[in-house]
């Protein structure tokens with residue numbers, strides 16, 4: 001039985017863990033990965049006090065501090081939360097479950113998926129949602145990038161520096177990315193534009209061998225031979241497995257008050273999973289600290305945390 005389980009090990013969850021552990025709460029963090037979206041920033045220069053660095057390095061520092069103060073890290077995807085007599089039980093996709101007295105939901109945003117055949121099957125075996133993280137695996141190989149916004153166009157340009165051939169697949173004939181970036185894209189001979197086209201299936205046996213695309217104007221179908229598929233179509237919040245317990249807004253973000261209380265006693269939420277504006281790493285960290293202090297105050301019957309030093 002943990003005092004608190006934190007779901008998500010991004011800037012929010014790791015900061016919450018530091019604060020919870022420093023209050024001597026028995027703390028576990030359940031997460032799919034460590035670092036979250038901040039890992040995707042190759043050059044974060046607006047996190048005060050550290051100087052510019054790769055987002056992965058910044059998040060490793062967060063992790064070291066959380067673990068250093070005693071947080072337990074459990075890798076896995078939470079997909080179920082139940083109320084129990086003494087608190088809550090968090091279920092994982094692998095069948096494990098863990099109990100806690102209080103819960104902090106800090107699992108941010110998840111990459112939007114295409115919902116096409118074999119996409120999930122090949123995740124981690126050629127299908128990726130992060131060019132920055134996984135591109136080195138595709139040195140001198142052929143890849144497809146899917147999407148039409150900044151992250152897809154920048155992802156294609158980045159891929160072209162390492163991969164042999166890059167296809168950029170987009171369902172429209174123009175891009176939503178910044179003009180200067182689109183200009184660079186058009187000049188890059190290594191990138192083949194596959195426009196007005198949707199991806200319909202990832203092809204392969206054990207690993208990705210290609211991507212099937214359909215031109216939505218001509219209805220022509222073809223399979224592009226690639227070793228990697230990067231899906232860069234944005235992020236969404238997925239609160240489906242907690243909506244029976246906490247209130248969400250029209251964007252499915254978990255509604256919180258100024259101290260990160262949700263509509264359910266003992267469940268707190270913070271960071272990108274909430275409607276708090278200006279989604280940034282420094283804000284996520286601040287919100288995570290608030291959630292942990294409020295959680296501590298709740299666990300100690302309203303006495304435990306100093307709200308103001310004055």
Ligand SMILES: Cc1cc2nc3c(=O)[nH]c(=O)nc-3n(C[C@H](O)[C@H](O)[C@H](O)COP(=O)(O)OP(=O)(O)OC[C@H]3O[C@@H](n4cnc5c(N)ncnc54)[C@H](O)[C@@H]3O)c2cc1C
Nearest residue numbers: 008010011012032033036037078108109271272279280281
């Ligand atoms: C490309 C990009 C660039 C950015 N650049 C900057 C920047 O330069 N400066 C800046 O300040 N901000 C930047 N941001 C925003 C910043 O990264 C986010 O605001 C911040 O990461 C939010 O932190 P979070 O912990 O709330 O959520 P996240 O970072 O999304 O972390 C959520 C964590 O929860 C985990 N998780 C998700 N679902 C589950 C589940 N069901 N079970 C268990 N674990 C789960 C994830 O694996 C992840 O570890 C950028 C974001 C992106 C996408």
